[in-house]
Amino acid sequence: MADFDPDATQAAPVRAVGRGIVAELDAAGFAGAEEVGRGGFGVVYRCLQRSLGRIVAIKVLTSDLDPENRERFLREGYAMGGLSGHPNIVNILQVGVTDTGRPYIVMHYHPRDSLAVQIRREGPLPWPEAISIGVKLAGALETAHRTGTLHRDIKPANILLTDYGEPQLTDFGIAHIAGGYETATGGFTGSLAFTAPEVLNGESPTARSDVYGLGATIFSLIAGRAAFERKTGEELVAQFVRISSQPVPDLRAQGIPDGVCTVIERAMATNPAARPASAEEFGHELQAAQRHIGLRSDAMALAPLETAQTTETHRSESGADGYRRIRYEGPDSGRRLWVEPTQQLQPDPHPSGPPLWPPTGPPPWPPAGGPGSIGESRKGRRAVLTALALVVALVLAGGGYLVLRETTGPGTAGPTVQDAGASPSVDPTAAWRPVADARVARQQTATTVADGTIWVFGGLDDNGVSTQQEGYDPAIDTWKAGPDLPVPLNHAMAVTYNDEPVLIGGWKAEGQNLTAVDSDRVMAMRDGRWVDLPPLNAPRAAGAAAVVGDKIVVAGGQANGQLVATAEVFDGTKWTTVAPVPTPREHLAGVSDGTYFYAIGGRDLASDQNTAAVERFDPAAGTWTTLPAMPTPRGGLGAAFIDGRIVAVGGEEPTRVLSTVEAYDVVAGTWSQLPALRTPRHGMAVGAVGDTVYAVGGGIKPTHAESTAVSEALQLAPRKTQWAPAWRPLKDAPIARQQTATAVADGTIWVLGGLDNAGSTPKVEGNDPAIDTWKAGPDLPVPLNHAMAVEYGGELVILGGWVPKGPNLTGTTSDRVLALRNGKWVDLAPMNEPRAAGAAAVVGDRIVVAGGQADGELVATTEVFDGTKWTTVSDIPTPREHLAAVSDGTYFYAIGGRDLASDQNTAAVERYDPAADTWTTLPAMPTPRGGLGAAFIDGRIVAVGGEQPTKVLSTVEAYDVASGTWSPLPPMPTGAHGMSVATVGHTVYAIGGALRPTHAESTATAQALDFW
Incomplete structure (x- = not known):
């Protein structure tokens, strides 16, 4: 439950607590207080709530108990308590005061x-x-905004995980709450990286500032690091530049x-006006x-905000901007909010009605020097500029030089800084980069990672x-000493x-004999x-050795020369x-990957007897499994587990040491x-x-020479997903058919129309791959085959195709x-040109259609x-x-296709x-090939099946968009053309199709290729 701030150091471990607070909490009904975390304004303790027999977390104010701090701290509790019904906001169980106040x-x-x-x-x-x-x-966040509460410190450290893995937003300790006060004191608040x-x-x-924080948080969850992370004191200047100008x-x-x-990127736009106007819009x-x-x-x-009881239109003092003042009931009962044109909720400048807070009540809005006041704005600006000036002075003292460029005007980021001496960032996996050298040159060390x-x-x-x-903190590229x-x-x-x-274990020296005593000793710090x-x-x-779950596993080694x-x-x-x-x-x-222990490489007592063995x-x-061996046999190597991969680093051979680094994908094998x-x-x-492997020290010559x-x-x-070694069978579709239209909506693969063994069909059926079950949708108004389908604006849309006339399919x-709306098919604007056997996809907020034929001729538009x-745009x-x-x-x-016949197939791929x-x-x-299907998954285009003349x-092939290369994938067990192909999650699905050239034989077979 520890607060972690990337701009500070690391999460606090469980630690002993002074008897004073233990006694105070015990008297309040909470036994066994243990400190588990510290934030900027409170200490968090883990306790047993005796009345209900459950473990709870209690946040206690750290600062002096003056009336202002007490009131601000309690308001945090009231602010969060008013939001506790939301499943993704930490539930406040109680707000109270100990016997000592x-x-x-x-x-x-x-x-x-x-x-x-x-x-x-992880x-x-x-x-x-x-x-x-x-x-x-x-x-x-939108729920908080609707009650007039801005969080102001959204970051991964303020998102807790429930026992079921659900995220919950916490720590409204620096929130700005409607009514004109903040729960935290001091100047600048929040974490710089977010x-x-x-x-x-x-x-x-x-509200748009909170949207930025949430966008920056999502970026960091995906990348494993903040978008503009700070690494050293000097880096603060460069960080400010990146946030404000890059x-x-x-x-x-x-x-x-x-x-x-x-x-x-839109959520993290430098200009607030370019961001989503609300958290709700961002969520959508x-x-x-x-x-x-x-x-x-x-x-x-x-x-929900209930329907407004009254709406009044007002003008600002300047008369330039209008706003509406609306009295809402429900979660903000009795409070008036005024809505700017940007739809950001702010407290009514002319409040009326009963207060929502404790009898102490909020100060008048806006208070002198409070949020939004000129005084606070100047103080905040001075705080930032003072910090920048201090860092600039430090950089100048170190011999670097900086170029300052000031920008002015509302919405700008203020002074920006260019670091002329900054080194360029390194692309991931491009090359190893130097970091701060260890204080001592040594090898054959023991290593572990604790709290980063x-x-x-x-x-x-x-x-x-x-x-x-000694400990290396990669967040600030600095070494520190621990107890010998x-x-x-x-x-x-x-x-x-x-x-x-x-x-654990190791050799203890006796005199000049560095390997004198084989140790069985195990010590904990x-x-x-x-x-x-x-x-x-x-x-x-x-x-x-490695930790697997709640156990330590130890394997290999030597003792007494054996x-x-x-x-x-x-x-x-x-x-x-x-x-x-x-x-x-x-x-x-x-x-360890948390489930298994992996033993990698090693040797049989000499470097000319290295092994490439990998065993799990x-x-x-209580069993061992042999896995694919390393490409390079070696002992004296190091290894780390990161993002589903074992990374094996360095090692020793009889006459040289190795720079070799190899990675084993645990899922792909x-x-x-x-x-x-x-x-x-x-x-x-x-x-x-995080997403980085570190190699420290070691021997640079064979044996222990240097x-x-x-x-x-x-x-x-x-890690890029890898495909399974083979396709897996699924339940057959209800109807055997081919030349269908296909789209995915809300996780369901919809198959529309096509040719069954009786002719063209209007049937619409959906497969829920999560439970491998089929369901029927509303029939099309007319039978269609060789049509296209997409999901657009939350609706299924089917386009073009052939409408049969008698036996002429x-x-x-x-x-x-046609769009499926409220259970019925409704017409949208028709295409400029009819076409069948074409292709369609949604790009952003547009549908793009290309290719196909009409009246026996290709459609180029x-x-x-x-x-x-x-x-109509550029021809294909x-x-x-x-x-x-x-x-x-x-x-x-x-992708692919043909010039009206399967003996005129093309391999063309055009973007x-x-x-x-x-x-x-x-x-x-x-x-x-023509008659193929395709899906997009994890940066790859997967082309499936198809038809040739006989x-x-x-055949299944994948195109990696980033690298621009094709690679073969496992073939389908049942080859087909004219099938439905779609991606849901990490799986490509192929459904139905024709088992013979032309339209001779339809199938209901369904199969899936998983990507891990």
Whole structure:
């Protein structure tokens, strides 16, 4: 439940509490207070609420108990209490005062902690999960805004996770609440990395400022870091420049769909007017992005504003801007709010009606020097400029130079700063970059990551065996010292267990003999000192350890010149010897993904006997599994687990040390090459924090000849999903048919019309892939085949196709466009030209249609629908029909097709940009084909099936949009053409189609290819 501020240091561990507060809380009915976190204005304790027998979190004011602080603190409780009914806002259970007059706020305890802690420990979230969280929090934020409350400090640290993984917004400790006061005191409030530019410039926060904070938070959940993160004191200046004058870093290169990126970038626009006008609008944009990429749209919980009782139109003093004053009932009963043209809620400047707050009541609105006043604006501006001036002075003292450019006027970001000496940012996975060297050159250290710090213990320095403990904080690129070890140790193991660094085994030196004693000792760093835990059953050095769930697993190593084959598991009380590692070795590496322990590489007592073995231990089953071996056999390597991958770093061979870095994708079961270390080494400290792997120290010559203090880091791009080795069968569709139209709406794959074994059909059926069940929709007004379909504006839309006339299945080429609205098909504006066997997709807020045929001729024109009318735009470069199309949110892609016959197939892939009205030719498919289907998933176009003159195809190929390359995917078990192909979540679905060339035989077969 700890508060974590990326602009500060790290989350506070559970720590002892002074007897005073323990006694006060105990007297109030809360037993066993333990401190679990600190924020800017309160300390959070975990306690047992005796009356209900439940664990709760209690926030207690940290500052002096003067009346102003007391009132502000209590108002936070009242502010959150009024919002507690929302499922995504932390529930306030009680607001009270201890016997000694100390105010407190009681909340549900969240043992899963905040998203900031989760990201620090586990790395970035998958982008669909981050968008889902964003939708829910947008609803929470809009509920707060509707009651006149601005949060002002939205960040991952202020989003807690329930036991069921639901996000909840917390810490309204610096909120601005309708009535004209703030819950926090002091000048600048909020975390810089998530604060809107106009607020940094000293302007008053608005609802759009909170939208910026939520957008910046979603960015950080996906990227694993803030968009404009601060790393050092000097970096503060550059950070201010980025926030106020540079675009949001582009996530598209990491495979994030363009539509998602666009929504986030709009929320983080420098100009507030360019952002969504409300959190609700932002949430709806996120929902639309979910739907457009085939995801089920998450619901937004919004507290409704009831119908206005009275509406009065007013003019501002200048007469320039109108506003409406509306008296609402419901959650803001009795309070008048005035709505600016931007629809941002502000307190009524002429309030009436009873107050909503405690008898103390808020001060008059607006108070002198309060939010929105000239005094506060100047103070905020002075605070920012003073901070910038201080940092500028520090930079100048260090020999750098800065260029200041001042911008003025409302809505601007104030003074901007250009750092002429700043180094360019490094693209993820481009290369290792240097970071601050360790204080001591050493190797064969033990390493663990705790609370975002990489801790390095013992090892061999130039003087022999070391007792030193040092920690590297990558957030500020700085080293710090910890308590020395009780004894010098080398080749030990380390883990973080129950939030405590734990040191295991290793060698203790005797005189010049650095490997004299094999240790079984296990020590934990507790309250600033080392304490002994139960020893290992067997002493070992140069082994590997990792935490799996609530257990420590140890495997490999050597003792007395012999390999130790046994593995041991510690459950917090005792060590248990379990199944031995299949390949006994030492100088191996070990990591955990939370479920399994992985033993990687190592050697049989000498570097000319290295192994590439990778073996996985399941503590629940007590069994080992052999996995694909590393490409490079090696011992003395380091390893880290990050974003679903084991990253193996460095190592040693008989005559050289290695710079080799390889990654194993746990889900896909495949190895890949990563950029090599700048400094080859073995016996180094390796750890992962966020999306970055760090390598510290090590030996730069074989054996233990020469140690280094060099440290470097490699930022990994988010893991790209891998496809399953084979398609899986699904329940057959209710009807065997082909040449259907297909669209995904609200997570359902809709199949419309087509040709069944009796002819053309009007049937509409939907498959819910979550439960693999079919349902019927309203029949089309007329039978249609070879039509197109999209989801547009939340509605199913079917376009064009052939309407049969008697036995002629292609009797009339249709220009008709129909939308399913309120359970009925209604006509939209028809296309400018009729067409069948064309392709359609939604790009942004437009439908794009290309290709197809009419009257036996190819249709070369392209059309765009803006919701009202169709516009004919640039012709497709390669006219064809029976093509496929997809969208990535920015572009329309036309894939394959044919020139009226299957012996004239094309492999053409062309991209249309609606903004520029231009076509671009892309690398062709490996396999020319018409009658194919296509889907867009995780930055890839997946082309499925198709037809050639004498056969149908099971071929599946994927085009990576970022790299511009094609690759083969597992073929379909049942080849087909004219099928329905769609993406939902991380799966591509293929339904129905024809099993023979032309239209000879329809099928109901359904199959799916999963991407992990």
